Amino acid sequence: MDTAPLATSDAPIDDMAPGDVVLDCQADQIHYGDFLAVRDSHVPIRKNQITGFIGPSGCGKSTVLKSINRMNDLIRGFRFNGQVHFHGMDIYDKKVDPVSVRRNIGMVFQQPNPFSMSIYENVAFGLRLNRFRGNIAKKVEKALRGAALWDEVKNKLKNNGLSLSGGQQQRLCIARAIATEPQVLLMDEPCSALDPIATRQIEELMVQLKERYTVAIVTHNMQQAQRVADQTAFFAVDISKGGRTGYLVEMAPTAHLFENPKQKLTKEYLQGEFS
Amino acid sequence: MTIPTFSDFESTAPLSKPPSSTDIFFDKTFRGLTHAFTLGTILLLGYIVLTIGGKALPAFSDYGFGFLASTTWDVNAGQFGILPEIWGTLYSSILALIIGGFFGITIAIFLTQDFLPYKVEMVLKTIIELLAAIPSVVYGLWGIFCLIPLIRPLADFLHESLGFIPFFSTSLSGPGLFPAALVLAIMILPTVAAVSQDALRAIPHKTKEAAFGMGATRWEAILRVMLPTASTGIFGALVLGFGRALGETMALAMLVGNANQISLSLFSPANTLAALLALNFPEAGKLETPVLMYAACILLLITLVVNIAGSLIMASTSSGVKR
Numbered sequence: 001m002d003t004a005p006l007a008t009s010d011a012p013i014d015d016m017a018p019g020d021v022v023l024d025c026q027a028d029q030i031h032y033g034d035f036l037a038v039r040d041s042h043v044p045i046r047k048n049q050i051t052g053f054i055g056p057s058g059c060g061k062s063t064v065l066k067s068i069n070r071m072n073d074l075i076r077g078f079r080f081n082g083q084v085h086f087h088g089m090d091i092y093d094k095k096v097d098p099v100s101v102r103r104n105i106g107m108v109f110q111q112p113n114p115f116s117m118s119i120y121e122n123v124a125f126g127l128r129l130n131r132f133r134g135n136i137a138k139k140v141e142k143a144l145r146g147a148a149l150w151d152e153v154k155n156k157l158k159n160n161g162l163s164l165s166g167g168q169q170q171r172l173c174i175a176r177a178i179a180t181e182p183q184v185l186l187m188d189e190p191c192s193a194l195d196p197i198a199t200r201q202i203e204e205l206m207v208q209l210k211e212r213y214t215v216a217i218v219t220h221n222m223q224q225a226q227r228v229a230d231q232t233a234f235f236a237v238d239i240s241k242g243g244r245t246g247y248l249v250e251m252a253p254t255a256h257l258f259e260n261p262k263q264k265l266t267k268e269y270l271q272g273e274f275s
Numbered sequence: 276m277t278i279p280t281f282s283d284f285e286s287t288a289p290l291s292k293p294p295s296s297t298d299i300f301f302d303k304t305f306r307g308l309t310h311a312f313t314l315g316t317i318l319l320l321g322y323i324v325l326t327i328g329g330k331a332l333p334a335f336s337d338y339g340f341g342f343l344a345s346t347t348w349d350v351n352a353g354q355f356g357i358l359p360e361i362w363g364t365l366y367s368s369i370l371a372l373i374i375g376g377f378f379g380i381t382i383a384i385f386l387t388q389d390f391l392p393y394k395v396e397m398v399l400k401t402i403i404e405l406l407a408a409i410p411s412v413v414y415g416l417w418g419i420f421c422l423i424p425l426i427r428p429l430a431d432f433l434h435e436s437l438g439f440i441p442f443f444s445t446s447l448s449g450p451g452l453f454p455a456a457l458v459l460a461i462m463i464l465p466t467v468a469a470v471s472q473d474a475l476r477a478i479p480h481k482t483k484e485a486a487f488g489m490g491a492t493r494w495e496a497i498l499r500v501m502l503p504t505a506s507t508g509i510f511g512a513l514v515l516g517f518g519r520a521l522g523e524t525m526a527l528a529m530l531v532g533n534a535n536q537i538s539l540s541l542f543s544p545a546n547t548l549a550a551l552l553a554l555n556f557p558e559a560g561k562l563e564t565p566v567l568m569y570a571a572c573i574l575l576l577i578t579l580v581v582n583i584a585g586s587l588i589m590a591s592t593s594s595g596v597k598r
Binding site for chain 2: 069071074099100101102103104106107109111113114115116117125126128129130173176177180
C-alpha cells in the first residue's frame with residue numbers, strides 16, 4: 001500500500017507558492033443511494049491557507065469535505081461524480097487507492113476519537129502504518145508540540161489517550177493527523193464538542209498549522225470562520241426539486257464574503273435571516 | 276422567616292404530588308428484594324463451598340496435599356491421587372481454548388467488520404449461537420461415532436510420520452485427549468464468538484472512522500485498532516470459555532478415555548476431574564465419597580481461581596480509561 005502512486009509521487013507541491021490551488025474539488029453530483037446530497041460545487045483549496053466551509057445543517061458541507069479524502073467510500077451507496085485534482089491527478093481515478101489518499105490528506109473529526117491506547121502510540125499510529133524507519137519518539141514529540149499539547153502530556157505519554165479531557169483529546173487527534181506530515185488537513189467541525197476555552201486553543205492552533213499545512217475546515221459557527229478562515233465557501237440547501245440537495249452558493253476570501261456578499265442568499269444567511 | 280414544608284410545594288403545583296405511600300411501599304419492597312436476592316446468591320456460593328469442603332475434610336486429613344501429587348487411584352488399596360486428572364483437565368481445556376478461541380475470535384471479526392450484509396451477519400450469529408443449545412451428551416455421542424472415525428486417518432498419519440514428536444507419540448486407539456479437546460473447542464466456540472462479537476460491536480463508530488481516516492487498510496484497522504480496543508472484552512470471552520471447558524463433564528466422560536495416566540501425546544486416553552467425578556460417584560463407597568469430594572473441591576478451586584484472575588486482569592487493564 002505504501003508504494004501507491006500518491007505516497008511516492010514527486011509532484012512539485014513544495015514549489016507551489018502559498019495561495020496557489022493545491023487541491024481542486026469539483027463535485028458535480030454526490031449521491032447516497034438514490035439521494036442527491038450535493039450538486040455543482042467547485043471548491044478550490046489554496047496552499048497554506050485555511051478554507052472554511054459554512055452553511056445551514058444538511059447543506060452538504062461535511063459531505064464535500066469527506067469526499068476530498070475519500071472517507072465517504074466507507075458509506076454504502078456513496079457515488080461521486082466529478083474530480084478532485086491533487087498533485088496533478090484525480091483522486092477518484094480508478095487507479096488511485098483510497099487508502100493512499102487518506103495517508104496524504106489527514107482528517108480531524110467532529111467528535112474527538114483517540115484510540116484506546118497510550119498517548120504516544122496514538123501519535124505514532126500513522127508513522128507505524130507508513131512503516132516509518134526513523135526516530136519515532138522525535139516525530140511524536142514534534143507532532144505533540146505542533147498540536148500545542150506537548151507540555152500537558154510530556155510526563156504521561158504512557159497514559160491512555162482516552163484519559164485526557166475533551167479539548168486535549170481533540171488536540172491529540174490533530175497531533176495524530178499531523179505526525180505523518182500530510183500536505184492537507186481536513187477538519188470536520190473540530191470544535192463542536194468542545195467548550196469555548198478549548199475551542200479558542202484549537203483555533204489558535206489552526207492558524208499556526210497553516211504555516212506548514214493546508215487546512216480545510218467545516219464549521220457551523222460563522223464567527224469561527226471569520227476568525228480563522230482565509231477563504232470561505234458558503235453552501236445552502238436546494239429544496240426546489242423535492243429533495244434536500246446541498247450546493248455551493250458562493251466562495252470568496254473571507255473578508256469579501258462577510259462584508260460584501262455577491263449573492264442575496266449569502267447576505268440573508270450572514271445576517272441571520274434564516275438558518 | 277418560615278421554612279418551606281412539603282405542603283407548600285403541593286399547593287404551588289396542583290398537578291405535581293409527592294410519591295404516595297403505596298409508591299413508597301413498592302419502592303422499599305423492591306429494593307429490599309433485590310438486596311435479599313443478591314445476598315442470597317453470595318450466601319449460596321459460600322454454602323456450597325462450605326458443605327463440599329466439609330464432606331472433603333476427612334479425605335483432606337487422610338491424604339493431605341499428597342493427594343494432588345499422587346498418580347495412583349486404587350480403591351482396594353485405599354490409595355488415591357488426582358494428578359493425572361488435574362493434568363488432563365488443564366491440558367484438554369487449554370487445547371480447547373487455543374482451538375476454540377482462535378475460531379471464535381475469527382468468527383467474531385468476520386461477523387462484525389462489514390464483511391457481510393447486516394442481515395446475513397445476524398443469521399450466521401444465530402446459527403453459531405445454536406451450537407450452544409446442543410446437549411452435552413449429544414456432543415459426546417457425535418464425538419464417539421463421527422469425530423473419532425473422522426480424525427483417525429489424520430492421527431495415524433501423524434503418529435507414523437511424526438511419532439518422534441511427543442505430541443504424536445502414541446496412536447489413537449479410540450477415545451482420547453484430542454477428540455475430547457476438539458469437541459470441547461466446539462462447545463466453547465459459541466461463547467467465545469458471542470462475547471467477542473459484543474466487544475467488537477461495542478467499539479464506537481468514530482474509532483473505526485479514525486482508523487480509516489489515518490489511512491489504515493481494512494486489515495490494519497482490524498488488527499491495530501479494533502482488536503486492541505476490544506481486547507478486554509475478548510479476554511473476558513476467553514476466560515468464560517476456559518471456565519466452561521474446565522467444568523464440562525458429560526462429553527468429556529464419553530470421549531476422553533478415562534485413563535489414569537499423564538502423557539503429552541494428543542492421542543492417548545486421559546482423564547479429567549469432572550469426568551472422574553461423574554463416573555465414580557454412582558459406585559462410590561464410604562471410603563471413596565470424601566475423596567471424590569476433595570477432588571470436587573480442587574475442580575471448584577481451579578475454576579474460581581481462573582475466573583477471579585480473569586476478572587482482576589480485566590479490571591487492571593481497563594482502569595484509568597474514561598469511555
